[in-house]
Amino acid sequence: MSKLELKGVSFKYPRGKRMIFQNVSETFESGKLTTIEGESGVGKSTLLALLSGLALPTKGGLFMDGEPVRDLTEYRRNIAATVAQGNHLFEGRTVLENVMYPMLLKGEDPAAAKKKAAEYLSDVKLDEELLTHFPSECSGGEQKRVAFARAMALNNPVILADEPTANLDKGTSRAVADILCSLAHDHGKLVIVVTHDMFLPERADVRLYLRGGVLEHE
Ligand SMILES: Nc1ncnc2c1ncn2[C@@H]1O[C@H](COP(=O)(O)OP(=O)(O)O)[C@@H](O)[C@H]1O
Ligand SMILES: [Mg+2]
Structure with a gap:
């Protein structure tokens, strides 16, 4: 079983005024679908960028199976595969x-x-x-x-997706939810999805909310 961990992560954009996260710690596990909800502008895409290896935390770190992630190119090639919003x-x-x-x-x-x-x-x-x-x-x-x-073709253990059902009709959103569940439950992937879909989180194994720079469990 694999686990991906955020340990004491804080983040501020180089040109940003405020800390988007303050001391966020969370463990994600393989075989599970985790959804992250939150209002627009709260930092969901930023959090996904950190988990995707597109940016480094300002403070704290990302760990895969207990090892700190240092080489982001290697991480994106062999650990995490991201489906961007666009x-x-x-x-x-x-x-x-x-x-x-x-x-x-x-x-x-x-x-x-x-x-x-x-x-x-x-x-x-x-x-x-x-x-x-x-x-x-x-x-x-x-x-x-x-x-x-x-x-999936990257064959990486972690799959991340940013708002994968945005702009899709209900039936197609359900089909995307089926894909996400299958990745976690049939293929054993560690799946993390940022969403403001009403229905997708109901299919999740772990449901998280990003509020005021902090990740909360529902
Ligand atoms: N490159 C950047 N530089 C400075 N601030 C940014 C940058 N990208 C996003 N932000 C700010 O970070 C905050 C969180 O953005 P984002 O992660 O896109 O939110 P969400 O995905 O939850 O809507 C917003 O206030 C946004 O304006
Ligand atoms: Mg976003």
Whole structure:
């Protein structure tokens, strides 16, 4: 079992006036889906950026299985995979090529990467005829599925997502919630999701709130 820990984390943007977090400590476990809720501007995306290895805490640290995370490039390549709010898919590549990309980056043989990419896209229930389409030819919900398949292709133990159901209809939001639950419960991933969705937190194993710079358990 893996665990990811925030220990005494405080954070202030270099050009920011206020501390966004004050002494936050929390442990996240593999096989569990954790949701983090909170009002707009409270610091949810900032917290996810710290957990994604995109920024270092001003004070305190991030620990994976008890070891301090120091090399953020290595952390992003081998530990954490993030689905950004805007998906950040490569527009010049097809859906299949988008999902193959992390595997090719890790030195996987192209034929094997292609086969696995198709499997990941099938796991997220993307229509097979979209594999040769470009992201701009897919709906918001389809793009979100592709973004999750690409995150899965990194084969990292931690999966993070920022507001993955924002701007999606109810049915598609439910499908994204199914993907998140499956990642945690069937694939044993450590899944952390920032959300202000009304329904997604009901499916979570651990439900947290970010309020006034502090993480609270419900
Ligand atoms: N690069 C930055 N520099 C300074 N302040 C920032 C920066 N990015 C975000 N902020 C501020 O940090 C606070 C938290 O932002 P954010 O994490 O995006 O909130 P949330 O995702 O909960 O809506 C906001 O007050 C925002 O204005
Ligand atoms: Mg945000």
